[in-house]
Amino acid sequence: MLEFMLRRTLIALPVLLLVSLISALIMEMVPGDPAVLIAGQSATDLELAQIREQLGLNRPFLSRLFDWYVALARGDLGDSILLNRPVTQAIVERVPVTLALAGSALLLTILLGVPCGVLSAVYANTWIDQALLTFSLLGVSIPNFWLSLMLIVLFGVMLDWLPAGGYIPFADDPLGWVKCLILPAFSLALLQVGLLARITRATMLEVLQQDYVRTARAKGLPVLMVVGKHAFKNVLIPVITVIGISFGLLLSGSVVIETVYSLPGMGRLLANAVFGRDYPLIQGGLLVTAAVLVLLNLVVDVLYAMVDPRVRYGKR
Amino acid sequence: MASVDTLATPERLEAARPPSIWRKLLRHRLFMTGATLLLLMVLLAIFADLIEIRPPEKMQVRLRFKTPDFAYPLGTDNYGRDIYSRLVHGSRLSLAIGFAVALITGILGTAIGVAAGYFKRLDGPLMRLMDALMAFPAILLAIAIAAALGPSAMNAVIALAVVYTPRTARIVRSTVLVVRETDYVQAAKACGARDRWIIWRHVLPNSMAPLIVQLTFIFAYAILAESILSFLGVGPPPPIPTWGNMIAEGKDYLREASYICFFPGVAVALTCLALNLLGDGLRDVLDPRLRVQIG
Numbered sequence: 001m002l003e004f005m006l007r008r009t010l011i012a013l014p015v016l017l018l019v020s021l022i023s024a025l026i027m028e029m030v031p032g033d034p035a036v037l038i039a040g041q042s043a044t045d046l047e048l049a050q051i052r053e054q055l056g057l058n059r060p061f062l063s064r065l066f067d068w069y070v071a072l073a074r075g076d077l078g079d080s081i082l083l084n085r086p087v088t089q090a091i092v093e094r095v096p097v098t099l100a101l102a103g104s105a106l107l108l109t110i111l112l113g114v115p116c117g118v119l120s121a122v123y124a125n126t127w128i129d130q131a132l133l134t135f136s137l138l139g140v141s142i143p144n145f146w147l148s149l150m151l152i153v154l155f156g157v158m159l160d161w162l163p164a165g166g167y168i169p170f171a172d173d174p175l176g177w178v179k180c181l182i183l184p185a186f187s188l189a190l191l192q193v194g195l196l197a198r199i200t201r202a203t204m205l206e207v208l209q210q211d212y213v214r215t216a217r218a219k220g221l222p223v224l225m226v227v228g229k230h231a232f233k234n235v236l237i238p239v240i241t242v243i244g245i246s247f248g249l250l251l252s253g254s255v256v257i258e259t260v261y262s263l264p265g266m267g268r269l270l271a272n273a274v275f276g277r278d279y280p281l282i283q284g285g286l287l288v289t290a291a292v293l294v295l296l297n298l299v300v301d302v303l304y305a306m307v308d309p310r311v312r313y314g315k316r
Numbered sequence: 317m318a319s320v321d322t323l324a325t326p327e328r329l330e331a332a333r334p335p336s337i338w339r340k341l342l343r344h345r346l347f348m349t350g351a352t353l354l355l356l357m358v359l360l361a362i363f364a365d366l367i368e369i370r371p372p373e374k375m376q377v378r379l380r381f382k383t384p385d386f387a388y389p390l391g392t393d394n395y396g397r398d399i400y401s402r403l404v405h406g407s408r409l410s411l412a413i414g415f416a417v418a419l420i421t422g423i424l425g426t427a428i429g430v431a432a433g434y435f436k437r438l439d440g441p442l443m444r445l446m447d448a449l450m451a452f453p454a455i456l457l458a459i460a461i462a463a464a465l466g467p468s469a470m471n472a473v474i475a476l477a478v479v480y481t482p483r484t485a486r487i488v489r490s491t492v493l494v495v496r497e498t499d500y501v502q503a504a505k506a507c508g509a510r511d512r513w514i515i516w517r518h519v520l521p522n523s524m525a526p527l528i529v530q531l532t533f534i535f536a537y538a539i540l541a542e543s544i545l546s547f548l549g550v551g552p553p554p555p556i557p558t559w560g561n562m563i564a565e566g567k568d569y570l571r572e573a574s575y576i577c578f579f580p581g582v583a584v585a586l587t588c589l590a591l592n593l594l595g596d597g598l599r600d601v602l603d604p605r606l607r608v609q610i611g
Contacts, residue, residue, distance in 0.1 A: 018448030029464040137596070141536070141588035143543050146563055146581030153574045252453035256544055260567075270456065271548060274463040282460050290451040 001305065008301050012294050019294065023287040024068050027279040028061065038081060038277050054079070055279065077284035082276045087284035090269060097167060097265035101258065102250040104181050105188035109246060110239060113193045117200025122227060124205060132201075136194025144253055148187040148260040155183060165262040184261045188253045196242045207234045236307055244300035251289050340601045347597020353590035357583075361407040372397065372405040373555050384575060393576045394569055399562075403579055406557040410539055410587070413473055413552075417538035418531045420477040421484050426527060428481065429488025430515060434496055443489065446482035454479045458541055462550040469552040472545050479541075480534050487530050491523040498522075525602040532595035536588040543584050559584045 027034055035051040036043070043051075051057075056064045071078065077087035120132045156164030162183055168176035207213060208227075216226045254267030262268070266285065273281035341347050360367070375395040384391040389400045432442040449457070461475035495501060496519065504514050545551035546560025547567075554561050559580040566576030 014444050015447045015451055018445060019451050022448060022452070026460050026464050029461065031466065137589060137592050138585070141540075141592055142585045143540055143563075143581060143588075145544060145547055146577065146584065149563070149567055149570060149577050150574070150581070153570055157571055248453045252455035255456060255459065256547065259548070270459075274459055274548060274550060277463065279464075282463065286452060286456065286460055289453055289456060290448075293453065294451050 004305055005302055008298055012298055016291060016294055019290045020069070020072060020287055023283045023290070024065055026283050026286065027055070030279075033057075034277070034279060038279070051081070054081070072287075077287065078280040080273070080278055080281040080284075082273070082278045082281065087281050090281065091266060091285060091288055094264060094266040094269050097263055098251075098254050098258070098267060100170070100177075100181060101184055101188065101254055101263060101265060102247065104185040105192070105250055105253075106243065106246060108185050108189040109192040109196055109242070112189070113196030113242070114200055114239065116193065116197035118204055118227060120197060120201040121204030121208060122223065124201075129201075132197060136197050139190045139194030142190065144187050144191060145256040145260050147190065148183065148257060151183050151187060152260070165260070167263045167265075180261075180263075184257050184263060187260075188250060188257050191253070192242065192246045192249060195245070196239070199242060200239075203234060203237065237304070240300060240303050240307065244297055247296050248293050251293070337601055341597060344597045344601060346593045347601070350590045350593025350595075350597060353586060354594060357407055357411065357587050357590065360404055361411050364404045364408055367404055372402040372557055383573075391573070391575050393562075393566060394573075399576060399579055402557040402562060403559070403583055406559045406562055406580065407583065407587075409469055409552055409556060409558045410542060410560070410584070413469060413476075413542045413558075414535045414539040414587075414591075416473045417476045417480060418535040420473065421480045421534050422527065422531050424477065424481045425484025426488050426520070426523075428485040430492055430519060430523070432485065433489040433492025434511070434515060434519060439489075443486070446485050449478065449482040450486075452479075454537075455541060455544055458545060459548060459550055462545050467550050467553045469556075469558075472542055472551045475545070476538050476541055480537065484527065484530055484534065487526050488523055491526050492519055495519050495522045529595055529599045529602060532591055532598060536591035536595070539584060539591070540588055543580075 030037060033048075034055065035048045035057060039047050039051055056067060068078075075088060077091075079085060080087050080090055083090050116132050116136070120129045123129050152164045155162045163176075163180045166180060168180050170177040204227075213226055216229075217223070251267070254265060255271050256267070257263070258265045258267035259271045266289075270282065270285040272278075273285060375397055376392070391399050393399055393402070428442055428446070432439045432446075458472075458475040458479045461478055462471055465471035465474060501514060501518050504518060542551055542558065543560030543563065546558050547564045549564065551560050552558050554565065562580040563577045566573070566580075569576055
């Protein structure tokens with residue numbers, strides 16, 4: 001087990017190095033002078049010089065890259081131009097909101113996705129299966145920011161049941177916190193619900209054809225009992241897979257969802273950085289999310305190995 | 317003469333042969349639904365100039381926020397432009413961007429995937445780079461690249477191609493790894509065939525099925541992602557209509573005129589649904605072992 005973990009960590013290291021390099025390269029892709037883009041056409045020469053100094057644009061690329069790594073080693077991602085403070089600080093402040101959103105979306109995904117997948121498998125090729133399949137296809141086809149806008153119109157404006165946007169911290173008002181997360185979490189979850197349902201269905205179908213399930217059925221155990229007791233344990237594996245895949249999708253989605261619902265999370269921070277061409281913040285945000293995902297995949301792989309011993313000795 | 321019934325006439329051989337791929341696809345109900353829907357969208361895009369009611373960029377200040385009626389089937393937007401005509405024209409850029417991304421991703425992904433899968437020495441470095449690109453959340457990386465390059469249709473295509481190429485390369489590589497070990501490739505090698513010939517004649521044709529399925533899905537993601545880029549203001553800029561920037565422009569008038577946002581979103585969803593149905597059908601027929609892949 002320890003050897004497996006070490007091996008996986010060793011593979012992750014060069015990936016992390018490349019990830020940091022790609023993040024550092026983003027500003028190099030800007031055609032022309034990034035300072036002009038940031039300050040606008042009407043900026044004075046002094047302002048431009050200041051921004052160039054701040055971003056290190058008046059130095060050669062390699063020296064800038066070197067500084068970026070030196071600072072990175074100290075956990076310093078530079079200063080945001082728009083917010084005028086350290087990027088790390090700005091990101092850390094926003095993390096709780098994004099975690100609350102992603103966490104509740106993940107919870108919704110599992111609560112809706114697993115039952116849908118199990119139902120589809122048990123009633124495979126009936127109208128229930130077809131309906132759930134159509135639903136999951138719709139989930140991956142509907143743009144979630146558009147769905148959010150429509151949900152805001154329906155529940156926020158026309159029915160006035162839920163807030164149309166904004167965020168209330170849990171400590172201030174727990175009920176308000178739940179209310180303001182319902183619509184964003186649902187909009188974010190929809191894509192993954194279909195994904196999880198389809199993976200669960202496929203796994204379940206495979207399991208239901210196993211001999212031990214047939215034996216259990218032949219003994220006269222009711223379907224529900226067989227599914228619940230014998231087959232369900234195997235569903236844990238797709239759930240872990242989807243948690244691994246989902247987090248990337250959730251973080252991507254949060255950029256759009258947090259913007260639409262005006263939630264003060266990391267996603268909206270990065271969206272604003274994009275609008276304001278705040279390159280240090282864009283680079284820092286990219287690096288942090290990618291690093292988190294690489295580490296998360298590591299954890300998921302280890303979890304796999306714990307749930308399913310076959311993985312440990314496999315070719316992986 | 318009972319034996320006549322068992323004679324292998326050409327007609328009987330034809331009937332006994334397993335149905336061709338085309339036959340199977342034609343019989344696949346969901347595939348045909350998707351194909352019809354997509355064909356409709358493509359026709360809309362091609363004949364946009366003929367079926368428009370008014371020029372999509374024509375502003376009529378006095379006709380702002382007209383709710384859908386007979387003269388303006390989908391209403392007018394905040395500048396008094398006809399939403400129906402804009403929607404029809406928007407299909408051009410949205411479909412073109414999606415198609416371009418799928419095409420470029422297909423070519424680059426195949427090249428990288430074959431190189432990594434066939435030549436063992438290239439495998440490590442190439443795939444680590446692909447892993448690194450895939451470590452970023454897809455949309456986030458696309459947004460960052462598009463923001464750096466500047467908002468335009470071309471840059472949106474570049475950004476999305478960078479994001480989806482690694483995902484294609486990985487799939488091609490995994491098929492190539494299998495094909496490389498097959499007897500016919502080994503036999504060709506033993507005969508002294510050159511690598512270029514083996515790749516062209518044996519590896520590529522036998523690695524196409526999963527790629528085609530994957531590209532259909534990438535077409536769908538790209539259309540979805542383009543709408544997100546436009547929505548965030550880093551896609552093709554207005555006034556050229558795309559479905560994404562139509563929704564972006566309409567979002568400020570959500571309370572008064574939600575239909576401005578509604579119709580372009582339906583167009584995106586229908587097109588993606590069509591492509592997903594198409595991809596599912598192709599997968600069922602071409603490569604039944606493949607499972608759901610989401611980027």
